[in-house]
Amino acid sequence: MCGIVAAAAQRDVAPLLIVGLKALEYRGYDSAGLAVLDRGEIHRVRAKGKVREMESLYLADPFPGSTGIAHTRWATHGVPNEANAHPHMAGSVALVHNGIIENYAALRADLQARGHEFTSETDTEVMAALINEHMESGLGLREAVLATVRELEGAYAIAVVSSKEPGRVVGARHGAPLLVGVGIGEHFLGSDAQALIQVTNKIIYLDEDDVADITRDSVAIYSLDGERVQRSVHESELSADAVERGEFRHYMQKEIFEQPNAVAATLEARIGPHGVLPSIFGVDGDELLTRVRGVHIIACGTSYHAGLVAKYWLEEHARLPVSVEVASEYRYREAVVPDGTLFVAISQSGETADTLAAMRESRRRGYLGTLAICNVPESSVVREADLKLMTRAGPEIGVASTKAFTTQLAALALLTLHLAQQRGLERGRYIDLCTQLQHMPRAIENALKLEPQVIALAEHLIHRQHALFLGRGVQYPVALEGSLKLKEISYIHAEAYPAGELKHGPLALVDEDMPVIAVAPNGPLLDKLKSNLQEVRARGGELLVFADGEASLENHGARGVTLRINGGGDFIAPAVFTVPLQLLAYHVAVLRGTDVDQPRNLAKSVTVE
Structure with a gap:
């Protein structure tokens, strides 16, 4: 601030x-x-x-x-x-x-x-x-x-x-x-x-x-x-x-394109061909993490969305119960803390007031221990945590977080794999997930090559005042993050919903003036998502679909566009699909002439409650 x-x-x-x-x-x-x-x-x-x-x-x-x-x-x-x-x-x-x-x-x-x-x-x-x-x-x-x-x-x-x-x-x-x-x-x-x-x-x-x-x-x-x-x-x-922009027009654009290197730096010396390397959480980390029986993740804004992705990962692969909460809400209620619960604080700056206060409050609530996932080694959150995992994103100047999010996902993926291995994840699946994670920087780099196509998509949104984002499963938090980026820097009112909730209210908003942006990776929920997209088409809504290259999706006609993305695998797809949504928000904001790096009323590091 x-x-x-x-x-x-x-x-x-x-x-x-x-x-x-x-x-x-x-x-x-x-x-x-x-x-x-x-x-x-x-x-x-x-x-x-x-x-x-x-x-x-x-x-x-x-x-x-x-x-x-x-x-x-x-x-x-x-x-x-x-x-x-x-x-x-x-x-x-x-x-x-x-x-x-x-x-x-x-x-x-x-x-x-x-x-x-x-x-x-x-x-x-x-x-x-x-x-x-x-x-x-x-x-x-x-x-x-x-x-x-x-x-x-x-x-x-x-x-x-x-x-x-x-x-x-x-x-x-x-x-x-x-x-x-x-x-x-x-x-x-x-x-x-x-x-x-x-x-x-x-x-x-x-x-x-x-x-x-x-x-x-x-x-x-x-x-x-x-x-x-x-x-x-x-x-x-x-x-x-x-902290210089270099050849880029804005810091946000620079930071979007720094993501392959930032994610690679976050993974460096932490994962190898045979899995996550030992002691990446410190000398006492392995012993503490063997006793984890549940996880509470506390964060704000973009970091909160990263925590929501991690909930899907940890519950599916490590078979641990996970709750994710906005830090400002957590502080003012008496959360139930089962034995063996790990408190995870996620913060780009490590000085986010609500997250820091929540971590301090956790001390009296009987957690097994605290883990900080953060980008600033000497920050308060890192210094006060029992365990820490740095994201190595480098300076992030743009108010709207980009590389902070993907590097947080990389760190949370390491935590997931570490806990999953300890808790007996099948070896073949574990190695497959590790291989995907090692491929994340390259998959993000490939997604960045879609920028010319995303610029064309941005033309569809520059005169709109509202937008809906849809996602299913682990892609719902990605839709939330895409919605947040669009509203932060373009000032277009945007909301995100689980696609299955469309008929429970948001469908009332869909008409020819309401673009609907959908995240559609290949997977078991694809057919369900197709039905949701048909509901939009039937009401004259315009569809902008970010689809996995292997997903079978029919043409959306004159009222829709599909952009094909190679998600790189089910595990890392949330990080990869986030990138074109960041580019979409950025180019819509540029076309609308807003202050991309310093959007009105917002601050980078929120150090007050």
Whole structure:
């Protein structure tokens, strides 16, 4: 969601802060701003809209300074406008904030009763006012931040400067990510390593409730009780090239075409000719997984759809009961946890607030253990899990996830095969499934070659306002994911249903203006799906069918188009069939002229509830 960059350096920091904000644009935001401290004064510029609008204002009247903070805001409290944009100021203090302060209204009322006047609708300005009040009472900046965060309820990552302490930035985190960038004669704070990759690859990942005090010459980290603590420095493997678009028009298109390599990387050194290699879940993983008698999968959005696919796989091949739940719902009900149940958290960023909170809640519910499937090794979800399996997707900049989904499916397929082998899956079938999984990168590569045909299909949807997606069995979650991609980036209202549910309500919507997109791999449910497609044809609906090359499907006439796909086998077909649906959503959005990489109202990493 929101993005933070801060710096204490020997050079002018405003250009560095702007570059860092541009690296965070993928997160989604509606305003931007920066504040720089120079000779005892704070200079600030803010603007509604993109970073480039704020940058233009800065360049029209630049101000020097070697200490500063910057922010991209995704609106929660208060509409997107300049007054609500960060940084927020109170007295000598300027502050930027990611997260939501749940008790801000009471704190705000107390401050107003003491005479403080607010200029914004935000919860963030309350923190700036509290820190300033503590400093007015005689506390230093770090002590004032510590005193303030002890009063807060909710989630926050903050970076704070004060004109009373030039050359210093103090940051704190609780429930939202924040990290320190270590340089030579300069240090940084950021909400994401991508914000800092242009200036350093040495990163300190702050733990929950850490407070970081940085100057150009030093980094000191404190616990919430004010005691000094030590945190390790890591070398980020991220490169500046990895977050460039290259020859592609959009990041989303680039990431769609990166999927063969991303899936291959996820499988590398984890599966061989004779099956899944030992200890891919860590030295303690094999022993814990032998005791699994059930699985609960918790995730959000696209990751939730990956979990739904895994439910079909695990129940069919490992013969384990599986439940899949949206993280935000799981937290607020008392789920029954049978003995021997494994908790699986799936998250691209590893900082998804609801998923992280659900995993923490799982600790009191008596699970056998927790497994994180994630793309970011140093993320909170990974660090707090008992077992982890990294997806190796590399940076994903586009808000609409693509390679995150297919690499999550690859990781979940490895988990399925590992558990299936332990639970006695017939050897011949096990080897067949492993062979299919090893073939997944090539099968996805072949599906990408269908892009010219998908572009032609996209022409059928550009003037539509609604669409239905249908799938049966394990392809129903694929239909859900295709529907989500179309609505996210093209703004066409789309819904997905199990095809057998068509006659139980959605069929009422089908007419000549309602395109129906169906996923039709070859298999035992094909004949059932054919009947559902006939129901659409009989009502004049237009059919766009993504069919397995071996599936026998009749011509749909003037009101239908069939695109043939080699699914590569029943096991990996969900990943393969997802690819042309991603391409369809992408090219419809391009033809409609929407902001593909940063769709309205959405954020990449949802770090608030």
